[in-house]
Amino acid sequence: MDPIAFGIVAACLLLAALFVVTSKNLVHAVLWLALTLATTAVLFVLLQAPFLAGIQILLYTGGVITLMLFGVMLTRRHERVFIENETAPRRRVPALLAASVLFGVIASATYRTPGLPAGPGRTVPADEIGRSFLGEHLLAFEVLSVLLLIAMIGAIVLARKADFGKEQSRVIPVRGEKAT
Amino acid sequence: MSLQPLLLLSAALFCVGIYGVVSRRNAVGILLSVELMMNAVNINLVGFAHYHASHVGQVFAVFSIALTVAEVVVGLALVILLSRARKDIAVDSAEALRG
Numbered sequence: 001m002d003p004i005a006f007g008i009v010a011a012c013l014l015l016a017a018l019f020v021v022t023s024k025n026l027v028h029a030v031l032w033l034a035l036t037l038a039t040t041a042v043l044f045v046l047l048q049a050p051f052l053a054g055i056q057i058l059l060y061t062g063g064v065i066t067l068m069l070f071g072v073m074l075t076r077r078h079e080r081v082f083i084e085n086e087t088a089p090r091r092r093v094p095a096l097l098a099a100s101v102l103f104g105v106i107a108s109a110t111y112r113t114p115g116l117p118a119g120p121g122r123t124v125p126a127d128e129i130g131r132s133f134l135g136e137h138l139l140a141f142e143v144l145s146v147l148l149l150i151a152m153i154g155a156i157v158l159a160r161k162a163d164f165g166k167e168q169s170r171v172i173p174v175r176g177e178k179a180t
Numbered sequence: 181m182s183l184q185p186l187l188l189l190s191a192a193l194f195c196v197g198i199y200g201v202v203s204r205r206n207a208v209g210i211l212l213s214v215e216l217m218m219n220a221v222n223i224n225l226v227g228f229a230h231y232h233a234s235h236v237g238q239v240f241a242v243f244s245i246a247l248t249v250a251e252v253v254v255g256l257a258l259v260i261l262l263s264r265a266r267k268d269i270a271v272d273s274a275e276a277l278r279g
Contacts, residue, residue, distance in 0.1 A: 001181050001230075010189045017193050017216055021200030026208060033212050040219055047186075047230040052238050056222075059245055064215065064252055071208050071256040075263035095202035099195040106191035110184055122233040132239050144246055151250035158257035 001046050001121070009046060013039045026072050034065045051126040186227040193220035205270045207259045211252065218248040 016039060019032040037060040044053040133141045193216060200213025222241045229237025 003181050006181065006185065010185070013189065014192055014196070017196045020212055020216060021196055021203070021209075026206060029209060029212055033215060036216065037219060040223060043223060044226055047226050049226050049229065049238055049241075052222075052226055052241055055242060055245060059249055060215075060219075064249060067252060067256060068208065068212065068215075071211075071259060074260055075208065091203045095199045098202055099199040102198060103191055103195040106194075107188055110187045110191070121230060124229070124235040124238055128235045129238055129242070132235055133242075137239055140243060144243060148246060148250055151253050155253045155257040158254070159260050 005046055006043075009039060009043050013043065027069070030065060030068045030072060033068070034061055037061050037065070048121055048123040050123065051129055183227060183231045187224065190220040190223040190227065193217075193223065207262065207270070208256075211255050211259070214255075215248070215252070218244065218251075 013036060016032050016036040020029050020036060023029040023032055037056060041053040041056040041061070044050075044056060197213045197215075197217035197220060200216060201210055204210045204213060222244055225237045225241040225244060227237075229235065229241070
């Protein structure tokens with residue numbers, strides 16, 4: 001892996017990630033996340049994992065970002081594209097503390113671990129990954145497909161309008177507000 | 181180039197994600213930060229796969245990506261449900277859900 005290319009990709013990745021968590025507009029945050037995930041695909045190419053880079057683009061930048069944008073648009077009443085996404089001021093310091101302490105722990109552990117030399121580096125062909133799915137990892141693969149089915153059914157059951165049987169879904173009252 | 185810069189990068193991404201999870205008020209913003217953290221995990225998996233010149237890490241990363249997508253689907257369904265019931269998806273206003 002070329003150190004210069006890695007440096008550029010890492011800088012882009014960190015910058016985009018910081019914008020994801022600090023951006024005041026939720027739509028902008030989603031778009032910064034799209035940039036983060038696409039840059040990760042570039043990093044996968046640098047790490048000689050072209051198959052995963054393709055998966056990353058297809059599933060994350062294609063699927064998850066679209067889903068997130070739909071989620072943003074569906075959950076807010078709004079006229080413009082600006083959707084506020086403030087960080088809570090009183091949580092900012094503990095959040096910073098938690099993040100930096102964890103990073104310190106991981107970084108010191110990484111530096112104390114001796115000898116992680118350059119990997120031999122080999123581009124894994126997609127067919128090897130596919131054979132592994134249907135060979136040694138067959139059980140995990142099948143369990144995963146069942147999990148995806150369960151998630152799909154769960155999402156439909158949760159997000160469906162409760163329109164048959166009952167006329168209205170129950171409204172949970174806000175504090176200090178009467179239930180309707 | 182050794183593996184350590186890659187591990188540090190993924191640790192930094194994970195910590196940025198933690199910052200987002202703790203400090204965001206909007207439920208969708210929290211989901212975005214969780215995405216960042218899962219992404220850091222995938223970078224780690226692929227990095228170790230590269231280092232060992234093995235395909236197993238990449239297989240694991242595919243599993244992890246599929247799990248993340250399932251999690252996002254269910255999470256967004258919950259957020260939409262919350263927004264329908266409450267007209268507001270700030271997490272501290274969901275306190276009424278407590279037992």
